[in-house]
Amino acid sequence: xxxxxxxxxxxxxxxxxxxxxxxxxxxxxxxxxxxxxxxxxxxxxxxxxxxxxxxxxxxxxxxxxxxxxxxxxxxxxxxxxxxxxxxxxxxxxxxxxxxxxxxxxxxxxxxxxxxxxxxxxxxxxxxxxxxxxxxxxxxxxxxxxxxxxxxxxxxxxxxxxxxxxxxxxxxxxxxxxxxxxxxxxxxxxxxxxxxxxxxxxxxxxxxxxxxxxxxxxxxxxxxxxxxxxxxxxxxxxxxxxxxxxxxxxxxxxxxxxxxxxxxxxxxxxxxxxxxxxxxxxxxxxxxxxxxxxxxxxxxxxxxxxxxxxxxxxxxxxxxxxxxxxxxxxxxxxxxxxxxxxxxxxxxxxxxxxxxxxxxxxxxxxxxxxxxxxxxxxxxxxxxxxxxxxxxxxxxxxxxxxxxxxxxxxxxxxxxxxxxxxxxxxxxxxxxxxxxxxxxxxxxxxxxxxxxxxxxxxxxxxxxxxxxxxxxxxxxxxxxxxxxxxxxxxxxxxxxxxxxxxxxxxxxxxxxxxxxxxxxxxxxxxxxxxxxxxxxxxxxxxxxxxxxxxxxxxxxxxxxxxxxxxxx
Numbered sequence: 336x337x338x339x340x341x342x343x344x345x346x347x348x349x350x351x352x353x354x355x356x357x358x359x360x361x362x363x364x365x366x367x368x369x370x371x372x373x374x375x376x377x378x379x380x381x382x383x384x385x386x387x388x389x390x391x392x393x394x395x396x397x398x399x400x401x402x403x404x405x406x407x408x409x410x411x412x413x414x415x416x417x418x419x420x421x422x423x424x425x426x427x428x429x430x431x432x433x434x435x436x437x438x439x440x441x442x443x444x445x446x447x448x449x450x451x452x453x454x455x456x457x458x459x460x461x462x463x464x465x466x467x468x469x470x471x472x473x474x475x476x477x478x479x480x481x482x483x484x485x486x487x488x489x490x491x492x493x494x495x496x497x498x499x500x501x502x503x504x505x506x507x508x509x510x511x512x513x514x515x516x517x518x519x520x521x522x523x524x525x526x527x528x529x530x531x532x533x534x535x536x537x538x539x540x541x542x543x544x545x546x547x548x549x550x551x552x553x554x555x556x557x558x559x560x561x562x563x564x565x566x567x568x569x570x571x572x573x574x575x576x577x578x579x580x581x582x583x584x585x586x587x588x589x590x591x592x593x594x595x596x597x598x599x600x601x602x603x604x605x606x607x608x609x610x611x612x613x614x615x616x617x618x619x620x621x622x623x624x625x626x627x628x629x630x631x632x633x634x635x636x637x638x639x640x641x642x643x644x645x646x647x648x649x650x651x652x653x654x655x656x657x658x659x660x661x662x663x664x665x666x667x668x669x670x671x672x673x674x675x676x677x678x679x680x681x682x683x684x685x686x687x688x689x690x691x692x693x694x695x696x697x698x699x700x701x702x703x704x705x706x707x708x709x710x711x712x713x714x715x716x717x718x719x720x721x722x723x724x725x726x727x728x729x730x731x732x733x734x735x736x737x738x739x740x741x742x743x744x745x746x747x748x749x750x751x752x753x754x755x756x757x758x759x760x761x762x763x764x765x766x767x768x769x770x771x772x773x774x775x776x777x778x779x780x781x782x783x784x785x786x787x788x789x790x791x792x793x794x795x796x797x798x799x800x801x802x803x804x805x806x807x808x809x810x811x812x813x814x815x816x817x818x819x820x821x822x823x824x825x826x827x828x829x830x831x832x833x834x835x836x837x838x839x840x841x842x843x844x845x846x847x848x849x850x851x852x853x854x855x856x857x858x859x860x861x862x863x864x865x866x867x868x869x870x871x872x873x874x875x876x877x878x879x880x881x882x883x884x885x886x887x888x889x890x891x892x893x894x895x896x897x898x899x900x901x902x
Contacts, residue, residue, distance in 0.1 A: 336398065336675040337662045338627075338650030339472055339643045343394040344368060344665050346631035346642030347429065348386070353639070356383060364632040366624055368664055380733035380753050389665045392429035394643045397470035399667075399674060399746060401493060403716060405477045406677040406684040412492045416441050417690040420496060422715050425696060426748045429639070431603070433462035437497035442693055448499060448549055460558075463502030463565075465608040467494035469640050471507040472647050475514040476678045483539040486511055491544040498605070501544075501558070501565040506605025508540040509533060509569055510644060513613050517651035524652065527580045529617050534573050541566045569606050572596075576614035588618065588629055598635040608637060612644035616652070623649040623657045670745030685716035685744065703738050703750065704763040709806075718743030734761035782816075783845065786823035787886045793820050796884050800860040801847055818845075844881060844889040854878055857892050 348371045349359050356372035368388035376382045400419035404411040421442035427435065437459065440447040447459045471490055480486040487508055494504040513529055533540070543562050546555055572595055579591030591614060592598060596607040612630065619626025626649055631642035646658070655662050662668060677684035689695075695715075702712055706722055714720035720740040728735040734756050740748040754761045787793035794813050797803045803815040811822040849857060861868050861882045871879035877894040884890055 336402070336472065336476075336647070336650070336671050337655045337658055337665070337668065338646035338648075339398055340391050340395045340665045340668070340671050341658050341661045342627055342631060342642035342644070342646030343391040343639050344389050345627065345646075345661070346638035346640070347390070347392045348373075349632055349634065349638040350429075351635060351637075353429070359634055362632070364628045366628060366661065368661060375751075376728075376730065376733070376735060376753070380730050380735055382728040382730045382735050384728060384737070387666075389661070390428075391666050392639050393427055393431070393434070394469040394640050395666075395671075396423060396427060397434070397466070398472055398643075399671070401470045402473040402476075402674045402678050403684045405473050405480075405489075406674065406682060408477075408479060408681050408683075412496070415493070416446075416496050418688055418715060421691040421696075425699070425750055428749065431464055431466045433458070433464050434466035434497045437462075441496070442691070442696065444692055446548075447497070448495075448553075460499035462498040463500030463506075463605055464498065464603045465503070465506060465605045465637065465640050467496075467498045467503045468506040468510055468605045468609055469643065471511050472514060473675075473678050475511050475518060475651075476675065478679070478681055481515075483512065483515075486515060487540065487542065488545070495544075495548065501562040502568075503605040504544055505540070505562075505565050505569055506607075506609040509573075509606075510609040510612065510648070512536070512540045513616075513648055514651045517648060524617075524620050526620070527577055527617060530573050530577045530580065530613060533613070534570060534577070537566070537570065541569075565606065569610065572606060572610040573613075576610055576617070579614060580618060588615070589633075592633060592636065597633065597637075597641065602635075602637050603640075608640055608644065611636070612641055612648060615641070615645045616648040619649070620652060623653050667746050673745065686718070688716045691715050699750075700752065703752070706738070707764070714740070714742060714748070716744065717746060717748060720748065734763075736761070736763055782819065784819045784821055785884075785886070785888060787820050788823055789885065790820060790822045792885045796864065796866075800857050800864065800866075800882075801890065802849070802853060802857070844891040846891045846893060848893055850894070854880075854892060854894055858882075 345368065347353055348355050348369075349362065354374035356374060370388045371386050373384050373386050374381065375384050400423060401415065404415040404419055407414055420438045423430075424435070424438045424442050427438075430438075436455070437447040440450060440455075448456060450456055467490075471493065474480050474486055474489045474493065477489070480489045490507045490511055491504055494507055498504070512533060516529065516532060543559050546553060546558060575594050576591065579587055579594070582591075592611055595611050595614065596602060596604070597611040601607045615626050615630050619629060623646075627642060627646045630645035631638055633641060650658070665671070674684050676682070699712065699714070706712070708722050708725055711719050711721045720742045722738055723741045724739040726737040726739065728737065732755075734754045736752055736754075738750045740750065742748055752763075754763070756762070785793070790811065790813060794805070794808075797815060797818065797820070798805070803818065805813060806816050807814040813820045858868060858880055866882050866885070868880055868882040871881050871891055871893070879891065879893040881889055881891045
């Protein structure tokens with residue numbers, strides 16, 4: 336799994352569609368990560384994004400998603416399609432078209448083969464790319480998929496979630512068979528022996544997949560004929576790879592990869608990418624670093640997926656030590672190791688979480704629109720997520736923003752959004768970048784400082800009754816973010832009481848919006864503290880009440896009904 340992540344991060348900057356600023360022609364192969372710049376946004380919102388050294392792409396993101404799913408055991412597939420794939424639409428980086436379309440379908444609550452759009456269904460069954468292949472490695476680690484029949488069933492189920500063409504499934508099967516053999520082997524690998532073994536054991540990976548989950552009008556006969564033709568295609572590719580190994584010279588690498596289709600229109604096919612990775616891992620079985628470099632810097636190939644699969648298979652053959660120092664420098668290295676252990680031990684990598692659908696995603700978007708650096712929220716299986724940085728990208732007409740989140744689980748997540756704006760302003764809160772951090776730009780954040788006579792008593796009220804969380808506290812000062820409490824000096828205490836009484840006489844109040852279930856709790860807490868509570872003004876249609884805080888300030892509690900939780 337570390338090899339997969341390292342290969343992905345090393346090969347992504349070299350990918351043709353990676354959009355690297357300056358191109359790749361002058362980039363020399365090197366066993367090191369470097370930061371790079373990537374063009375994104377297409378023609379409607381073109382902008383440049385800086386990619387940190389060691390950052391991985393969709394290959395590793397999806398492999399981790401499957402690893403979390405398989406760690407649950409049992410009905411892992413339901414979790415994958417209900418939570419992981421829909422949630423991936425939020426943070427994907429460099430994802431392929433078929434996988435993104437399928438993930439959007441699951442986000443909307445229906446299978447990609449069961450859409451009303453006939454063109455969408457056609458595209459699903461024509462999808463034979465390597466999107467399923469790139470995430471198949473964790474299936475080889477799960478104890479419940481130890482035997483070929485079990486493993487193939489899991490691979491098919493996973494593949495069908497996004498791809499409907501046999502190329503996608505057979506690519507996963509033949510690659511996974513290679514990894515499984517490498518993990519279980521008890522004798523040294525003969526040169527070319529792995530490819531010979533795959534040809535000899537064709538029946539183990541070539542048995543037609545079960546298509547019972549498709550709807551009644553599915554043409555099973557036509558699909559099975561396509562399956563058998565694709566099996567023959569894989570065998571031909573394996574034979575080409577074996578012939579390439581027989582040549583022996585390094586110069587043959589490019590020639591063999593070209594014959595396999597790694598540089599042509601089929602370079603993203605599941606079958607082509609799988610056999611190309613198996614070829615390179617076999618060719619460089621005794622020199623794993625060179626094998627990784629050959630895959631990651633194969634200009635014109637799908638280098639991130641080719642390198643991640645090649646390094647994953649070499650990792651299965653050699654372990655992780657040859658990957659140093661990159662294994663510890665790749666994004667989320669510690670988490671990759673931890674989730675791998677979870678799969679191997681069938682120990683759930685995440686806690687209970689509900690399905691992720693469009694309403695959940697829209698709710699998060701609304702929260703991000705008003706959030707600032709340091710703010711926290713729950714993010715499905717990732718647990719608590721904290722905004723580490725906010726980045727606005729320069730574009731000509733469209734507003735583009737990225738939120739970089741650190742998650743409790745240990746995986747870094749970046750959310751990017753596009754907005755046309757209104758009256759020259761985007762929907763989200765304005766910020767500008769200053770030395771990598773986000774600071775207010777045009778609209779200042781409003782805040783309130785209250786002077787109080789007894790700081791501990793006032794703090795207790797705003798924590799217990801109002802439900803605020805302390806951001807910062809000293810002996811004489813407590814900050815809740817939008818509200819701060821300051822201990823009043825003896826000289827100012829009488830003035831403070833006069834101001835509080837005047838505010839009440841004039842009907843002034845600090846308004847707090849609460850979710851519906853919290854309103855009754857706030858009132859009970861106020862009563863338990865012996866504080867005065869009374870009715871809110873009749874203008875409110877939603878339930879509301881007022882109370883005095885310990886220093887006499889009027890606090891007005893109102894059900895928020897979709898408005899921001901605090902004003």
